[in-house]
Amino acid sequence: MPSPPAPREIDAPPQAASPAGVAPPRRLRACHECDWVSALPPLRPGQKADCPRCGHTLVRRHYRAAQRSLALAIAALMALGLGVSFPFVSFQVGGIGNRIELTQTATTLIGFHQPLVAIVVLLTIVVLPAVYLVGVIWLQSGLMRGTPWPASRALARSLSHLNPWMMADVFIIGALVSLIKIAGMAEIQLGAAFWAFCAFAILLLMTTQSIDGDWMWFTLAGEPRAPEGTLVASRAAPQGVTGCPTCGLINRLDGEGRGQCRRCGERLRARLPHSLQRTWALLAAAGVMYVPANVYPIMTTTSLGHSEPSTIIGGVVDLWQMGSWPVATVIFVASIIVPVGKMVALAWLCLVVRRSDELHASVRTKLYRVTEFIGRWSMVDVFVVAILVALIRAGSLMSITPGPAALAFAGVVVLTMLAAMTFDPRLIWDTPPSPRPTPPASQGSSR
Numbered sequence: 001m002p003s004p005p006a007p008r009e010i011d012a013p014p015q016a017a018s019p020a021g022v023a024p025p026r027r028l029r030a031c032h033e034c035d036w037v038s039a040l041p042p043l044r045p046g047q048k049a050d051c052p053r054c055g056h057t058l059v060r061r062h063y064r065a066a067q068r069s070l071a072l073a074i075a076a077l078m079a080l081g082l083g084v085s086f087p088f089v090s091f092q093v094g095g096i097g098n099r100i101e102l103t104q105t106a107t108t109l110i111g112f113h114q115p116l117v118a119i120v121v122l123l124t125i126v127v128l129p130a131v132y133l134v135g136v137i138w139l140q141s142g143l144m145r146g147t148p149w150p151a152s153r154a155l156a157r158s159l160s161h162l163n164p165w166m167m168a169d170v171f172i173i174g175a176l177v178s179l180i181k182i183a184g185m186a187e188i189q190l191g192a193a194f195w196a197f198c199a200f201a202i203l204l205l206m207t208t209q210s211i212d213g214d215w216m217w218f219t220l221a222g223e224p225r226a227p228e229g230t231l232v233a234s235r236a237a238p239q240g241v242t243g244c245p246t247c248g249l250i251n252r253l254d255g256e257g258r259g260q261c262r263r264c265g266e267r268l269r270a271r272l273p274h275s276l277q278r279t280w281a282l283l284a285a286a287g288v289m290y291v292p293a294n295v296y297p298i299m300t301t302t303s304l305g306h307s308e309p310s311t312i313i314g315g316v317v318d319l320w321q322m323g324s325w326p327v328a329t330v331i332f333v334a335s336i337i338v339p340v341g342k343m344v345a346l347a348w349l350c351l352v353v354r355r356s357d358e359l360h361a362s363v364r365t366k367l368y369r370v371t372e373f374i375g376r377w378s379m380v381d382v383f384v385v386a387i388l389v390a391l392i393r394a395g396s397l398m399s400i401t402p403g404p405a406a407l408a409f410a411g412v413v414v415l416t417m418l419a420a421m422t423f424d425p426r427l428i429w430d431t432p433p434s435p436r437p438t439p440p441a442s443q444g445s446s447r
């Protein structure tokens with residue numbers, strides 16, 4: 001078996017042989033968050049290169065990247081297989097009980113005329129993670145044998161877009177919240193699949209963290225040189241070049257600010273098109289959806305023949321009065337603070353984006369990163385509804401049905417996530433133009 005390419009120092013492109021005594025050309029990157037061009041230093045496993053202007057991590061080098069990702073992806077896929085084949089959780093009250101499997105959290109919703117929420121649940125916890133893991137196994141096994149399998153480049157490009165939509169970790173929090181919510185009213189037993197799914201969530205997270213994109217693209221397609229005359233310690237846009245958001249390579253754009261990456265084939269734009277307009281539109285849609293999400297009940301609890309609908313905030317108040325204030329706090333933060341905070345933060349960023357200066361720009365970029373990171377955690381309440389509706393089925397003795405707010409709230413979460421994605425953080429740094437000098441690439445500063 002041919003030995004896999006070693007993920008050691010990647011300094012210069014292999015095809016760029018330079019005459020003796022002349023430093024090899026360095027690999028240039030344009031920061032995806034502030035558009036600053038820097039030269040990558042040689043990196044050893046465990047090291048990373050940050051953007052000197054905004055602190056965004058440009059490259060993180062891993063030890064034996066392909067082997068590590070492959071092993072983690074196989075383990076995660078096996079854990080997912082166990083997670084969907086055994087009982088997930090069961091409950092008993094007054095001699096009547098119910099036992100569910102993981103996928104029933106989605107399929108039961110269809111029976112209650114909530115097919116869209118069911119699709120969102122199924123996609124985010126099972127389908128997309130499974131597709132991602134199979135893709136990683138295909139890709140990394142090809143890299144390990146030295147010759148990538150067919151379609152590896154298209155696959156590597158697509159997989160990088162899946163990350164934020166895989167929510168196994170959020171689902172685990174949703175499961176814990178649901179179980180604590182009903183622990184006082186019924187007897188709960190965790191099945192084998194619950195623990196398998198916990199292991200899967202952790203392994204999936206480790207798999208996404210283990211991908212060394214820079215090394216992967218270097219091994220897949222080499223490193224074409226940066227366009228002639230690209231300067232470091234300067235912004236990319238005024239030079240007519242841009243960094244590829246998928247593989248990092250710097251490419252030249254045409255007169256209209258469009259282009260295509262020479263290495264991965266991604267379509268490139270100097271800035272995300274109509275970034276502010278799209279973010280505003282998505283924020284407005286999310287704001288509109290937020291009203292029914294809070295006015296209508298998110299679920300209806302029937303206990304001993306008596307039905308009681310509860311809204312999101314009503315559920316928080318009930319939990320607080322029952323004394324489970326830790327769960328009440330989790331739901332309050334995930335369902336009220338995070339979505340509202342995210343909408344306010346993005347609206348503020350859109351408003352002040354044109355009034356930038358370097359000092360405040362770094363604060364705003366940090367705010368944007370937090371906004372982008374926390375968005376998916378709002379799904380907790382949607383998962384709580386999915387789990388409780390599937391599990392608590394004991395007729396008029398005790399049962400839970402979903403309310404119209406579940407769909408509206410899932411819509412708010414998806415729309416705010418899209419709003420954060422369409423916002424281009426490089427706009428924060430676009431004004432005023434930097435007065436700094438621009439030394440040539442070979443002497444560029446970087447760290």
Ligand SMILES: [Zn+2]
Binds near residue numbers: 033034036052053056
């Ligand atoms: Zn940067």
Ligand SMILES: [Zn+2]
Binds near residue numbers: 249262263265
């Ligand atoms: Zn690319």
